[in-house]
Amino acid sequence: MLTITRLARELGLSRTTLLYYERLGLLLPALRGENGYRRYGEAELERGRQIASFRAMGLPLEEIGTLLAARQESHSCLDGHLMRLEQEIAELRRQQRAIILYRQQTHEEIPMVDKARWVAIMQAAGMTEEMMRNWHIQFEKMEPQAHQEFLESLQIPAAEIAAIRTWSRGV
Structure with missing residues (x-):
């Protein structure tokens, strides 16, 4: 005991x-x-x-x-939670795009984060390489164009973006 x-x-x-x-x-x-x-x-x-x-x-x-x-099957509860998370993520992405668009229209300087800084932020938040890889896979699956724009915003070279998007699609 x-x-x-x-x-x-x-x-x-x-x-x-x-x-x-x-x-x-x-x-x-x-x-x-x-x-x-x-x-x-x-x-x-x-x-x-x-x-x-x-x-x-x-x-x-x-x-x-x-x-x-x-003692119900956990899948239905988890599926519901996953759906809510996906909706929250989609809403946050819409808000993010609205802010970026607004700032572009008002010619405000948008402080950009590069790839190294983004990776450091994600690691500091506790994300492992595998978690970041899964994040890219879901981003590509759910919002391919936004994923492309995000990768470009990190100032990643076009060839590397193409490689990331290819493995994100499971190709």
Whole structure:
């Protein structure tokens, strides 16, 4: 049996987070000792891992609770979340294009980020090479023209852009 501190360490979460999950009814201790200490077993550890995994996917705690309580197939919930993320990304891209267009029309200087700076920003945000590669694949799949314009804005040579877009298409 694990203490709350040990469980927190195993899950890479804070003790406070686990107490919050307990208050929400997401992760309850297997038992409580006479001294009031919480004890967690393998099932609670696995449930904690599921919660942490769903949180890493960006699911709100309320949806995680529903998902775990109903023991429904996670694909439908995740598909819905993925669709919402795609809509948010599309909306952000529209906003980005509107700002760029406005600035071009008003002749404002647009500070550009080059490829090296963009890669550094993405790495600082925790993206691995594989994640960035997947990002390009999705961008190319969903918005090929915007992907082309984005790559050009990074001042990437035309031959390299062609190569990126080719592997992004899986060709």
